[in-house]
Every structure is written in C-alpha cells, then in structure tokens.
Amino acid sequence: MAEKPSTPSQANPYGRVDEEVAISDERRRNRKKCFVYVLAFIVLQTCVFLIFGLTIMKVRSPKFRAIFLAPPLWSATFNTFEVATLNTNSSFSIKMIAELGVKNPNFGKYKYQNSTIEFYYLDMYKVGEAVVPRASAESRSTRKFEVTVDLSSTNVPSEVISGQFRSRPIIPLTSQSTVRGKVEIMKLMKKNKSSNMNCTMDINISSKNIENLTCR
Known part of the structure; x- marks a missing residue:
C-alpha cells in the first residue's frame, strides 16, 4: 500500500507558530517606529514653538x-x-x-x-x-x-x-x-x-x- 503524503503542518508542526511570532515582532517594530516618529515630531514642534516664543513673539522696548x-x-x-x-x-x-x-x-x-x-x-x-x-x-x-x-x-x-x-x-x-x-x-x-x-x-x-x- 502506498504511503499517504504528509501535509506541511505534519512535516513542521511549529511553522504556523513561527509565522505568528514573526508577524507579532514586525508589528512591535512598527509600533516602536511610530512611537519614535511621534516623539521626534513632538520634540521638533516644541523646539519650533520655543524659538518662535523667544524671537518672534518676544516683545522688546523700542x-x-x-x-x-x-x-x-x-x-x-x-x-x-x-x-x-x-x-x-x-x-x-x-x-x-x-x-x-x-x-x-x-x-x-x-x-x-x-x-x-x-x-x-x-x-x-x-x-x-x-x-x-x-x-x-x-x-x-x-x-x-x-x-x-x-x-x-x-x-x-x-x-x-x-x-x-x-x-x-x-x-x-x-x-x-x-x-x-x-x-x-x-x-x-x-x-x-x-x-x-x-x-x-x-x-x-x-x-x-x-x-x-x-x-x-
């Protein structure tokens, strides 16, 4: 009797788990990147407002x-x-x-x-x-x-x-x-x-x- 071919899951029962872990890691990396971008934007905006306040908005005596x-x-x-x-x-x-x-x-x-x-x-x-x-x-x-x-x-x-x-x-x-x-x-x-x-x-x-x- 011919042997029944094995399915991929039977050949590597942990393949699906590895794929889910990889997807989870990728999502974490994306969240970290997003956090870094938001933080950089906040710092940039703070610097802009600080410079704006110390120069343009500062009123000096003529x-x-x-x-x-x-x-x-x-x-x-x-x-x-x-x-x-x-x-x-x-x-x-x-x-x-x-x-x-x-x-x-x-x-x-x-x-x-x-x-x-x-x-x-x-x-x-x-x-x-x-x-x-x-x-x-x-x-x-x-x-x-x-x-x-x-x-x-x-x-x-x-x-x-x-x-x-x-x-x-x-x-x-x-x-x-x-x-x-x-x-x-x-x-x-x-x-x-x-x-x-x-x-x-x-x-x-x-x-x-x-x-x-x-x-x-």
Missing part, C-alpha cells in the same frame, strides 16, 4: 535716539542762530532742526503717540521743547523724522550765561522725552511699550555744531 552724522556730531541744522556774548548781558535765540529716530527691534509694527522733547540749560532752566508727532515704526526698522525746536534763554539769568561763556563758548543742554505706544505682532498680540531718551550735548557757538552728545 529705542528713541538722536541720529548721528558721524560721532560725536548730531544730525542737526540751525535756521536761526543769534548769540550775544556780552560780559553782563549774554543771551541766545536758536531755531534748531534735528533728526531723530525710533528704532523698533520687534517682529511687529510699533505705533507710538504724540510726545514732546524738553530742553534744559545746565539741566536747570527750560529753554525749549519740540513735538514728536504720532506715527509708527515698521517691523525691525527705524522710523526717522525731523523736529524743530526754538531754544531761547528767556528763562535763564543772563549772568549765568555770561559766566558759562567766559568759561567756555558753548551752550550746555540736556533733553528728555518719553515715547509711548503699542507693539502689534501678527495681529495676535498687542503690548504697551515705552522708550525714554535722555541726552546731554553742547552747542559750540563758534562752529555752530552740536558736540559731546551722549544719550541713554
């Missing part, structure tokens, strides 16, 4: 400064320059046009309101003021503009000016101002920010230049 021709000279011109250097009755009347700038370091527009700059002689006597008109500085740019100020010694005792002229032929001035406004980033966030400008300078009455300008 800077309000005088514009320099070449240090230490301020970009300013004089339409009127009348100075009397008498021993007992010194005075001055000066119309100055100066160039200023609002530097916006943010990734969003900075809109600021009207403001004024006050000028003082020897940090004591107010001798003039200038108007800073409302405007805006674009993202990461500097808005430049000119202001006109009439400097007059009306409120300064003439003997004080005469004493200064005898010491050195200059007009020592200080100026101070605060610009207030809002930084708007991607129309998602608005934050109030202000910038102060405090400067000291000397007007040389011989050369008609501004010297020794420092701002903070």
Whole structure:
C-alpha cells in the first residue's frame, strides 16, 4: 500500500507558530517606529514653538535716539542762530532742526503717540521743547523724522550765561522725552511699550555744531 503524503503542518508542526511570532515582532517594530516618529515630531514642534516664543513673539522696548552724522556730531541744522556774548548781558535765540529716530527691534509694527522733547540749560532752566508727532515704526526698522525746536534763554539769568561763556563758548543742554505706544505682532498680540531718551550735548557757538552728545 502506498504511503499517504504528509501535509506541511505534519512535516513542521511549529511553522504556523513561527509565522505568528514573526508577524507579532514586525508589528512591535512598527509600533516602536511610530512611537519614535511621534516623539521626534513632538520634540521638533516644541523646539519650533520655543524659538518662535523667544524671537518672534518676544516683545522688546523700542529705542528713541538722536541720529548721528558721524560721532560725536548730531544730525542737526540751525535756521536761526543769534548769540550775544556780552560780559553782563549774554543771551541766545536758536531755531534748531534735528533728526531723530525710533528704532523698533520687534517682529511687529510699533505705533507710538504724540510726545514732546524738553530742553534744559545746565539741566536747570527750560529753554525749549519740540513735538514728536504720532506715527509708527515698521517691523525691525527705524522710523526717522525731523523736529524743530526754538531754544531761547528767556528763562535763564543772563549772568549765568555770561559766566558759562567766559568759561567756555558753548551752550550746555540736556533733553528728555518719553515715547509711548503699542507693539502689534501678527495681529495676535498687542503690548504697551515705552522708550525714554535722555541726552546731554553742547552747542559750540563758534562752529555752530552740536558736540559731546551722549544719550541713554
């Protein structure tokens, strides 16, 4: 009698088990890969949001400064320059046009309101003021503009000016101002920010230049 041929399962009873184990291992490997991909995506997204928050969404204070021709000279011109250097009755009347700038370091527009700059002689006597008109500085740019100020010694005792002229032929001035406004980033966030400008300078009455300008 001829022998009955054996079936594959009879030849290897563990073949089906090995196949199921292989499939299970493959599924485990796929799950691990999926987990790694998801974890990498989460880390990447966290890094992106962190960089986004530390750069684009971080709001910095703008800077309000005088514009320099070449240090230490301020970009300013004089339409009127009348100075009397008498021993007992010194005075001055000066119309100055100066160039200023609002530097916006943010990734969003900075809109600021009207403001004024006050000028003082020897940090004591107010001798003039200038108007800073409302405007805006674009993202990461500097808005430049000119202001006109009439400097007059009306409120300064003439003997004080005469004493200064005898010491050195200059007009020592200080100026101070605060610009207030809002930084708007991607129309998602608005934050109030202000910038102060405090400067000291000397007007040389011989050369008609501004010297020794420092701002903070």
